Amino acid sequence: MPLLTMTNISKRFGAVQALQDVSLTLDAGEVLGIVGENGAGKSTLIKILGGAYFSDTGSIVFDGESITIDHPEYSLSRGISVIYQELSLVPELSVAENLFLGHMPRNVLGGIKHNEVMQRSRTLLERIQLDVSPRQRLADLRIDARQLVEVGKALSRDVRVLVMDEPTSSLNEKEVQHLFSVVRNLKAEGVAVIYISHHLEEVFEICDRVMVLRDGKEVDTRPTTEWTPTQIVEAMVDRPIEDFYPKANVPIGDVVFRADGLSLNDRVQNVSFDIRAGEIVGLGGLPGSGIIETAQIIAGIRRATGGTMTLQGQPYHPQSPHSAIQSQVGYVPEDRKEQGLFLEFSIRRNIALSILSKLSKFGVVNNKSTEAIAQKAIVDYKIKAAGTGAPVKSLSGGNQQKVLLARVGQSDPILMIMNDPTRGIDVGAKVEVYERIGEFVQQGGAVLLLSSELPELIGISDRIVVLRNGQKIADIPRNEFSQNVIMSYAAGTSGGNNE
Ligand SMILES: Nc1ncnc2c1ncn2[C@@H]1O[C@H](COP(=O)(O)OP(=O)(O)OP(=O)(O)O)[C@@H](O)[C@H]1O
Numbered sequence: 001m002p003l004l005t006m007t008n009i010s011k012r013f014g015a016v017q018a019l020q021d022v023s024l025t026l027d028a029g030e031v032l033g034i035v036g037e038n039g040a041g042k043s044t045l046i047k048i049l050g051g052a053y054f055s056d057t058g059s060i061v062f063d064g065e066s067i068t069i070d071h072p073e074y075s076l077s078r079g080i081s082v083i084y085q086e087l088s089l090v091p092e093l094s095v096a097e098n099l100f101l102g103h104m105p106r107n108v109l110g111g112i113k114h115n116e117v118m119q120r121s122r123t124l125l126e127r128i129q130l131d132v133s134p135r136q137r138l139a140d141l142r143i144d145a146r147q148l149v150e151v152g153k154a155l156s157r158d159v160r161v162l163v164m165d166e167p168t169s170s171l172n173e174k175e176v177q178h179l180f181s182v183v184r185n186l187k188a189e190g191v192a193v194i195y196i197s198h199h200l201e202e203v204f205e206i207c208d209r210v211m212v213l214r215d216g217k218e219v220d221t222r223p224t225t226e227w228t229p230t231q232i233v234e235a236m237v238d239r240p241i242e243d244f245y246p247k248a249n250v251p252i253g254d255v256v257f258r259a260d261g262l263s264l265n266d267r268v269q270n271v272s273f274d275i276r277a278g279e280i281v282g283l284g285g286l287p288g289s290g291i292i293e294t295a296q297i298i299a300g301i302r303r304a305t306g307g308t309m310t311l312q313g314q315p316y317h318p319q320s321p322h323s324a325i326q327s328q329v330g331y332v333p334e335d336r337k338e339q340g341l342f343l344e345f346s347i348r349r350n351i352a353l354s355i356l357s358k359l360s361k362f363g364v365v366n367n368k369s370t371e372a373i374a375q376k377a378i379v380d381y382k383i384k385a386a387g388t389g390a391p392v393k394s395l396s397g398g399n400q401q402k403v404l405l406a407r408v409g410q411s412d413p414i415l416m417i418m419n420d421p422t423r424g425i426d427v428g429a430k431v432e433v434y435e436r437i438g439e440f441v442q443q444g445g446a447v448l449l450l451s452s453e454l455p456e457l458i459g460i461s462d463r464i465v466v467l468r469n470g471q472k473i474a475d476i477p478r479n480e481f482s483q484n485v486i487m488s489y490a491a492g493t494s495g496g497n498n499e
C-alpha cells in the first residue's frame, strides 16, 4: 500500500479552477516529480497537502488511514513537511532558531533548552552536509545554504513526506548536486519526496516517477524511464516546441553602453566592455566572479569605486536604482520578491510603479492608461490572472516573474540588465520571454544578460563576457560558444589573458 494517496482533489479560486480531480500516490523512499506550466496547479496541490489550503473535494489517505488536513500543524504532526516556493525562514534569527522555528525544545518552565538545541542543530547540519555554526545569523548565509536550512528545518521533525517546490530556482549546478545528495540519503532512509521543478534535467536525475499537470488536470504519470524530455514538454504545453532558444537576426548598431575600468573594491577590478544597439551580451562567471556586482553597479544599486560608464555617449553614473530607471536603464533583479515586486499590490499597481512619471500629469495618475497598460502586459506576456486588479501574491510563481518582466519593459529602457529573467518560468513561456527580448533588441535595445543556466546564456547571447575573481577573462563571440569553452574560462582552466 502506498504511504500517501490523494484522490480526486479539486480546488477553485473564484473563476479559476486551479485543480480538477487530481490524484496521486506516493511510496516510502520514492521521489515523485510534478511538472507543468506556470499556473498548472502544482503549488496549489502541495499547499493542500501542507494544510495551507483546504481542497474543495477529494480525499487523502496517509499510512493506511483516511485523514483530513485542516491545518499546517496537522500535516507537520503526521510527518508531512512542505518547503514552499517562497522560503519561510527568518533572516534575522540564527541558524539554530530557524531549524526549530515554531517548536523550540523548551523545559517545563518554558525556557529554551540551549544545550539540546545546539546538539540537535549540529546533527541536523550534518545531515544536510552544511558546514556552518548553529549560531550564525541566517542572513549571513548564501542562498544555497539557506535552501538547505529549509530542508534541515523539515528534518527537525520526524519527516516521512518531504515536499519541495522549486528548491533549486536560485542554485547553481554544484549546489543542486549538494541538495540531491541530501535527498538521496533521505530516500535511502525511506522518506518519500515530492519534487516540483521547471528544470527537466533535474527531474530526470532525481525522480522515480513524473506527473504532468496542465490547467489543473493530470495529463499523465509514468515512471521516469518511460518519459522522454520531449514527451514531457509536449504533455506540459500541448504543442510542439521547435526551437527552445529562438534568436532573431538583428543588425548590430552603435555602442549604447560602455564600461571603462569599472571597479568595486576588489570584487570588480578594472572591467571594460561595451554593448551595442541590437546586441545581447551575456555576462558569465561563477559565484564570486563579480558578475552580479557589475550588473548592480550598472543598475544603480551599488556605487563603483573606480572607472567610468557612458550611456549613448553621455557620462552615466546612476546614484540609485531610480536614477538608473530615469536614464532608461531597466533592471530585472535576481530575486523578484526582495528587490522587485510588491506582493500585496495588484498587477496594475506593480506595473504602474515604474512608469508613474510617464502616466501622471501634474502628479495625478491617469487610471485609464494604467489599466490599458496592465491589460496589454497581461496579453503580451500571457500572464495567467483573474484580472489586472489581482494581487501579485495570488499569482503562481512563474506568472509573478512575468509581471516583473512586463514592468521593467514598461519604463522604455534602452539598456536592460536581466539577471535570470526566466527564473521559475516554464519551458513554453521561456521561449516567449526570449521572443520578447528578441523584439526589444530588434527595436535597437541593448541587453546585458546574466543567467544561472548556461544553455540559456549560450542560447540567446551574441557575445559572452566572462569574469573570474572580479576580472574580465574573455570576450567570446557567438560562433565560438560552447559550454566547455565558457566553463573553462569561468573556472580558470583556460585563459587569463586573451586580450
Ligand atoms: N490564493 C490564490 N488566490 C487566487 N488564485 C490563486 C491563488 N493561488 C493560486 N491561484 C491560481 O491558481 C492557479 C494555479 O496556481 P499554482 O500556484 O498552483 O500554479 P503552479 O503550477 O505552482 O505555477 P508556477 O510554476 O508558476 O509556480 C493559478 O491560475 C493561480 O493564479
Ligand SMILES: [Mg+2]
Binding pocket: 042, 043, 044, 085, 165, 396, 397, 398
Ligand atoms: Mg508554483
